[in-house]
Amino acid sequence: MCGIVGYVGDEEAAPVLISGLKRLEYRGYDSAGIAVLGKSGLAIRKSKGALKFLEEKIAGELKEGALNGTLGIGHTRWATHGEPSDINAHPHTDVSGKIAVVHNGIIENHAKLKEWLISHGANFRSETDTEVIAHLLNFYYHGDLLKAVIEALKRLEGSYALGIACEDEPDRIIAVRKECPLVAGAGKGENLIASDVPALLEYTREVYYLEDREIAVLYRDRIEFFNAEGERREKQSSHVEWDAAAAEKGGYEHFMLKEIHEQPKALTDTLRARIKTYATKTINLEEIGFDQSWANANRVVIAACGTAWHAGVIGKYAFERFARIPTEADIASEYRYRNPIFNPRDIFLIISQSGETADTLAAMRMAKKNGNRIIAITNAVGSTLAREADLVMYTWAGPEIAVASTKAFTTQLMCIYLIALQLGRLRETVSDTELASCIEALEKLPEQAEQILAGKENIQRFASQQFNKAKVFYMGRLFDYAVSLESALKLKEISYTHSEAFAAGELKHGPIALVDETTLVTALCTQTALFDKMDSNIKEVKARRAATAVITYEDVDYFDKTADQVFRIPRTLDSLSPILSIIPCQLYAYYCSVLRGLDPDKPRNLAKSVTVE
Ligand code: F6R
Numbered sequence: 001m002c003g004i005v006g007y008v009g010d011e012e013a014a015p016v017l018i019s020g021l022k023r024l025e026y027r028g029y030d031s032a033g034i035a036v037l038g039k040s041g042l043a044i045r046k047s048k049g050a051l052k053f054l055e056e057k058i059a060g061e062l063k064e065g066a067l068n069g070t071l072g073i074g075h076t077r078w079a080t081h082g083e084p085s086d087i088n089a090h091p092h093t094d095v096s097g098k099i100a101v102v103h104n105g106i107i108e109n110h111a112k113l114k115e116w117l118i119s120h121g122a123n124f125r126s127e128t129d130t131e132v133i134a135h136l137l138n139f140y141y142h143g144d145l146l147k148a149v150i151e152a153l154k155r156l157e158g159s160y161a162l163g164i165a166c167e168d169e170p171d172r173i174i175a176v177r178k179e180c181p182l183v184a185g186a187g188k189g190e191n192l193i194a195s196d197v198p199a200l201l202e203y204t205r206e207v208y209y210l211e212d213r214e215i216a217v218l219y220r221d222r223i224e225f226f227n228a229e230g231e232r233r234e235k236q237s238s239h240v241e242w243d244a245a246a247a248e249k250g251g252y253e254h255f256m257l258k259e260i261h262e263q264p265k266a267l268t269d270t271l272r273a274r275i276k277t278y279a280t281k282t283i284n285l286e287e288i289g290f291d292q293s294w295a296n297a298n299r300v301v302i303a304a305c306g307t308a309w310h311a312g313v314i315g316k317y318a319f320e321r322f323a324r325i326p327t328e329a330d331i332a333s334e335y336r337y338r339n340p341i342f343n344p345r346d347i348f349l350i351i352s353q354s355g356e357t358a359d360t361l362a363a364m365r366m367a368k369k370n371g372n373r374i375i376a377i378t379n380a381v382g383s384t385l386a387r388e389a390d391l392v393m394y395t396w397a398g399p400e401i402a403v404a405s406t407k408a409f410t411t412q413l414m415c416i417y418l419i420a421l422q423l424g425r426l427r428e429t430v431s432d433t434e435l436a437s438c439i440e441a442l443e444k445l446p447e448q449a450e451q452i453l454a455g456k457e458n459i460q461r462f463a464s465q466q467f468n469k470a471k472v473f474y475m476g477r478l479f480d481y482a483v484s485l486e487s488a489l490k491l492k493e494i495s496y497t498h499s500e501a502f503a504a505g506e507l508k509h510g511p512i513a514l515v516d517e518t519t520l521v522t523a524l525c526t527q528t529a530l531f532d533k534m535d536s537n538i539k540e541v542k543a544r545r546a547a548t549a550v551i552t553y554e555d556v557d558y559f560d561k562t563a564d565q566v567f568r569i570p571r572t573l574d575s576l577s578p579i580l581s582i583i584p585c586q587l588y589a590y591y592c593s594v595l596r597g598l599d600p601d602k603p604r605n606l607a608k609s610v611t612v613e
Helices: 013-023 051-064 110-119 131-140 145-155 244-248 255-261 263-272 306-323 358-369 384-388 407-426 432-454 456-466 479-495 504-509 528-542 578-595
Strands: 003-008 031-038 041-048 071-077 099-107 158-166 173-178 183-186 191-194 206-209 214-218 223-226 275-277 281-283 299-304 327-331 346-352 373-378 391-394 471-476 498-503 519-524 547-553 565-569
Touching: 003 013, 003 099, 003 158, 003 173, 013 031, 013 051, 013 071, 013 191, 031 051, 031 099, 041 051, 071 099, 071 158, 099 131, 110 131, 131 145, 131 158, 145 158, 145 173, 145 214, 191 214, 255 263, 255 578, 263 407, 263 432, 275 432, 281 407, 281 432, 299 306, 299 358, 306 327, 306 346, 306 407, 306 479, 346 358, 346 407, 358 373, 358 384, 373 384, 373 407, 384 391, 391 407, 407 432, 407 578, 432 456, 432 578, 456 565, 456 578, 471 479, 471 504, 471 528, 479 498, 479 519, 479 578, 498 504, 504 528, 519 528, 519 578, 528 547, 547 578, 565 578
Parallel strands: 299 327, 299 346, 346 373, 373 391, 471 498, 471 519, 519 547, 547 565
Antiparallel strands: 003 071, 003 191, 031 041, 031 071, 099 158, 158 173, 173 214, 183 191, 183 206, 214 223, 275 281
């Protein structure tokens, strides 16, 4: 999740941009850059890594006044297309070097646009999708930047927030957004743009939240608004009451809650670019190199840790279900020490949010050494995993700040489903009709996730009754068992409640000995063919005086008489339900943590990235 700032006013722009970017550091980034428009034109400075490297780079020039200029745009980049590097850092410019662009989001048709622009003389320098925007603006620029922006927008598919400056128009910045955040701030004799309010608060509390495809043109003394067709709009500003710390969390109390709420958007980002519509909808993973050569594998071996391993367990069911291929999901730390049997025809799927987990990397390297091809699912472009794998599928969830993983998990699942379905296509185990209904169901998930979030008060209320329970068990069968594992982990890591997950059929083989009146048992019930089995399991724990809750579909009343509490999620295919059924469990863990007076963002003894064994 990149950060954008822009400034036009009477102050020197460079320090304003740097201080704004610092306010956006919490969003996560891997490189930074600024463009300042001064007497001798646009000066662009960029640097890989922390903002302090950019600051060090420009310190001398700032002292000498060599970077003077009162208009500028700045950016912190979280890599999506192309590794973190000085060249890939923003701002990007057109061939003339007169138009500079900073961008947050993903331009989905960038490959096609790039080809077209090259045929019209553009000369690309970076690996980013953003650079096409600069060249496109150049193509449409005939002395009026606003007109060029309007024309360019017609060609862009995907999501974006843009800040644009042009050497020939030294009095204005143009900003526009679609599905990515962007706010304009109205100061006195100065105006600003930013990805998020904290970057503006030092200068103003009067802000304009841009709507999708709305254009803001910022001058020193005014901001004008237009729709995407170039018609003028009147707009009301809002007064920000929050302090800077609250603003960083977008008004949410914690990053974890913010990230839980970001899931619909993250799922859309992960899915959309991989679905292609020609006559019918298909999954397109060829861009990442997933082609027929992967189809005649023997087996899929998944290795990962923690939450990513739970995604892998769901992957096991998904690969066997859709691609009819034997699959095992192993904990990376176990895998590396168990002298596993390798077969060069096995596909290795390595899952890691950070791409830096030591055990996961060790498992990957073992497989590589034995001649296996590696598919990585990761959220971190340029990470060790991304660099060393043969094929990388990014989750595009944006940085996850809270230690407990939420949106990384559900987007990992989205990637897994796409790979499993596509492998099924290549192996001819998924029919056209099944593919169509799966794609339709996948496309509904973001909106369905939104519906679950809209009902979060029910979970909060339930948590306020149960948060002091001594023991909380989750149980389910098949996909629901895997979600139980993740739910128990979420609860234990942030609320320090003793929680366990069981395959419901295992209950009578041991765990039921622990069940008494101090226990809450939550049953995940989305595997329709097994409802009667789950019903019996719930009755068994109820008979031992446990409190019981069920998570099932909105149209299922099967458990109404058995369970004390039923939470409903929208109807989807049983095999895709984990993306939805985990959300109430994430919320439950979050609320229990808060009710116990803990900080869910920073659980004790845990680190976000485990780079040591
Ligand atoms: C749990 C959690 C951890 C990580 C695990 C692997 O909420 O965040 O269990 O999932 O440490 O991390 P990555 O995915 O970065 O390899």
